[in-house]
Amino acid sequence: MERIVCLLIFIIFNVVAQDEFIFWxxxxxxxFILHHQNETISMAMTKSKNKTLEYACEITYVQNDFKEKMYDDFGVIAEEKMTKLDKFNFLNIHKNDLIDCFFNSKIDVKDFVKSEQTYVQSETYVRILPLRFVVEFHDNSAFIYYLK
Structure with a gap:
């Protein structure tokens, strides 16, 4: 019985939050040498209320981004044929592009400098705070929008 309830909740969340994703x-x-880098994309489990979209960037497609089944009869990408998992996989392939998209969003920076006579050590930590976004697929590129 518990499995059925969990399965129903999972299905409802996937239908409700169809296109929303979270990035941080x-x-x-x-x-001044990159020591750690971690980008994370997750599917949103709830839908945002009263959202407004703000353009973030455009990601152009590469040849191997989509399977043949994603195209309609005219050779145009059909977003309605794409599942949420297909969109999620596309975004994971283009994580580096998403960092460039969201680098102007809310960022937390901490910088530490230690110095002893002639020895100086510097450490900088940058966090892009979690933000919600949606993706729209068009003929040659995908448009990324912030949710505000």
């Missing part, structure tokens, strides 16, 4: 990232460097 962490970067750190020591002595």
């Amino acid at each position: 990232a962490e970067l750190s460097n020591k002595n």
Whole structure:
């Protein structure tokens, strides 16, 4: 019985939050050398209310982005044929492009400098705070929009 309830909740959440995703990232460097980099994309489990869309960027397609089944009879990408998992996989392939898209969003920066006589050590931590976004697929590229 519990499995059925969990399955129903999972299905309802996937239908309700069809296109929304969440992105956040962490970067750190020591002595100006990249030490740690982590970008994370997850599917939203709830739908945003009273959202407004703000353009973030455009990601152009590469040849191997989609399978043949994603196209309609005219050779145009059919977003209605794409599942949420297909969109999620596309976004994971283009994580580096998403960092460039969201680098102007809310960022938390911490910088530490330690110095002893002639020895100086620097550490910088940058976090892109979690934000919601949607993706729209068009003929040659995908448009990314912030949810505000």
